[in-house]
Amino acid sequence: MPSNVAMPESSQVDSPIGTDRSPASVLGLSVVTLGIYFLVWYYKINNEVRHHDTTIKVKPGWSVVAMCIPICNLVSGFSTAARIRQMQLDEGATHTIQPLLAAFLLMVTFGIGFPLYLASQLREHWIDHQRATAALATT
Numbered sequence: 001m002p003s004n005v006a007m008p009e010s011s012q013v014d015s016p017i018g019t020d021r022s023p024a025s026v027l028g029l030s031v032v033t034l035g036i037y038f039l040v041w042y043y044k045i046n047n048e049v050r051h052h053d054t055t056i057k058v059k060p061g062w063s064v065v066a067m068c069i070p071i072c073n074l075v076s077g078f079s080t081a082a083r084i085r086q087m088q089l090d091e092g093a094t095h096t097i098q099p100l101l102a103a104f105l106l107m108v109t110f111g112i113g114f115p116l117y118l119a120s121q122l123r124e125h126w127i128d129h130q131r132a133t134a135a136l137a138t139t
Helices: 023-032 035-051 059-067 072-090 099-108 114-139
Strands: none
Touching: 023 035, 023 099, 023 114, 035 059, 035 072, 059 072, 072 099, 072 114, 099 114
16 A cells, blocks of 8 residues: 555445546647647536545536636636545545646646646545555555
């Protein structure tokens, strides 16, 4: 088990786990579909975070709308990264996503670095959560 993740509490063990998506596939499908997949993916990750940690309040549809509006997209990107960070901290992770870096990647890399960074952080979190859940189940 990785050293950067503490054992989740019993209430967190029962929470749904999001879909493990490859960062490269998120970027590739977003390019092929001219950004449509990015918006669908963005909705799905916000929805998964909302269902995984019920203390995090988010309306995924509004997050997607905000992503389509200049300046609001930076706030939405930062807020989504902050929600992912909160989810990671709630489960005891010591290595977490950096919301400012996510917003910077959204702004500077024309959005290319943003989904790669978020998808890799989410993938790492879901894998760590599965490992912790399996470890709790064996004890």
